[in-house]
Amino acid sequence: MKIGELAARTGVTPRLLRYYEQVGILHPFRSSNGYRTYGEPAVERVLQIRELLEAGFTTEMIREVLPCLADSDHRALGDCPVVADLDGLRHQLGSIERRIDTLQRNRQAIKAYLRAWEDAGA
Amino acid sequence: MKIGELAARTGVTPRLLRYYEQVGILHPFRSSNGYRTYGEPAVERVLQIRELLEAGFTTEMIREVLPCLADSDHRALGDCPVVADLDGLRHQLGSIERRIDTLQRNRQAIKAYLRAWEDAGA
DNA sequence: GTAAACATTCTCATTAATGTCAGGGTCAAG
DNA sequence: CTTGACCCTGACATTAATGAGAATGTTTAC
Incomplete structure (x- = not known):
């Protein structure tokens, strides 16, 4: 196409x-x-x-x-x-995992914050 | 400071x-x-x-x-x-969750790929 | 009080991911 | 064959996050 x-x-x-x-x-x-x-x-x-x-x-x-x-x-x-550079890949993997971590921590915090407000508002 | x-x-x-x-x-x-x-x-x-x-x-x-x-x-x-905009916050939360999702799926795929190579290489 | 170290603001540069427009080919329909 | 829709390349613009430098004021320490 x-x-x-x-x-x-x-x-x-x-x-x-x-x-x-x-x-x-x-x-x-x-x-x-x-x-x-x-x-x-x-x-x-x-x-x-x-x-x-x-x-x-x-x-x-x-x-x-x-x-x-x-x-x-x-x-x-x-x-x-030929194999993409395996070490580079491992590195990316690490970076992805760190990001997931940060994201999860912050998701948690925001959820807690929202819940607190919802509880208070109710 | x-x-x-x-x-x-x-x-x-x-x-x-x-x-x-x-x-x-x-x-x-x-x-x-x-x-x-x-x-x-x-x-x-x-x-x-x-x-x-x-x-x-x-x-x-x-x-x-x-x-x-x-x-x-x-x-x-x-x-x-005064309360940050709760709806904006919920929206951010959704976006964060989608990102976590994408990241996790791709982490999985990369891990599988790496494992396959390691197994093959061993 | 003068110099060195640090602050301020403003301006210009850069990279990544995009948008947009100009000047020209290609192709299908009438 | 011409028109309109679609493609090509190339150039310039923009936004976000940064770096770098100029011109200038402030603080510190000798």
């Missing part, structure tokens, strides 16, 4: 799809006229990129982890390109 | 401390000479700001949630300034 259709199906602007290609997290083919051509799996990939970006990842982190996340259902390890 | 000391004690540059004031998440007093003056609790507050920023919050989100997080140990609800 061409960029417009992918954009429509993912809710992401063509501009951003081109950007994602530019930073190396999306790799469309080019047809002879120069148009970008995306396969069906691109849809899910783009959605995952969005999800990760909204969770606060940078495109650089995504470039590191996405290869190992993509298509995780039907893929054997052998399919993986 | 003055800005330099707070910077030293938190590892945050004076530049950023001024920035945090500018965006309304840090509120030093001013002494007669115009110098910013911070109280002891500012240290922890700054550290929390850093933590939240590193977890991917924006200063705007922090402005919303920090009032209800700050000093959460020794504070009665009554001390809270």
Whole structure:
């Protein structure tokens, strides 16, 4: 499919799809006229990129982890390109875990605060 | 304490401390000479700001949630300034929970991937 | 009282993720 | 063949979070 259709199906602007290609997290083919051509799996990939970006990842982190996340259902390890840098991956993992931690602590605090107000208001 | 000391004690540059004031998440007093003056609790507050920023919050989100997080140990609800917008808070809570979710799913996937490689490599 | 250390404000620069617009190709429908 | 919809590249703008520097005032310590 061409960029417009992918954009429509993912809710992401063509501009951003081109950007994602530019930073190396999306790799469309080019047809002879120069148009970008995306396969069906691109849809899910783009959605995952969005999800990760909204969770606060940078495109650089995504470039590191996405290869190992993509298509995780039907893929054997052998399919993986040469092995993304495992140490980098472990590092990302640590950073993700720290973030989860911070988020959980703060979620707790906000919940407690809200509950206190709700109790008081009732 | 003055800005330099707070910077030293938190590892945050004076530049950023001024920035945090500018965006309304840090509120030093001013002494007669115009110098910013911070109280002891500012240290922890700054550290929390850093933590939240590193977890991917924006200063705007922090402005919303920090009032209800700050000093959460020794504070009665009554001390809270008029009540930060409870609905905004619930919204932030939802967003935090979605992020935790995304993060956890991806942590899982990365761990599985790493484990697979380690098993294979062994 | 002069110099060093630290403060102030203001301005400009940078990176990441986006938006927007301009100048041009491509293609399908009429 | 022309028009309209869609694609391409490239350039410039913006917001957030930072860094860096200039020009200037204040405090400290000799």
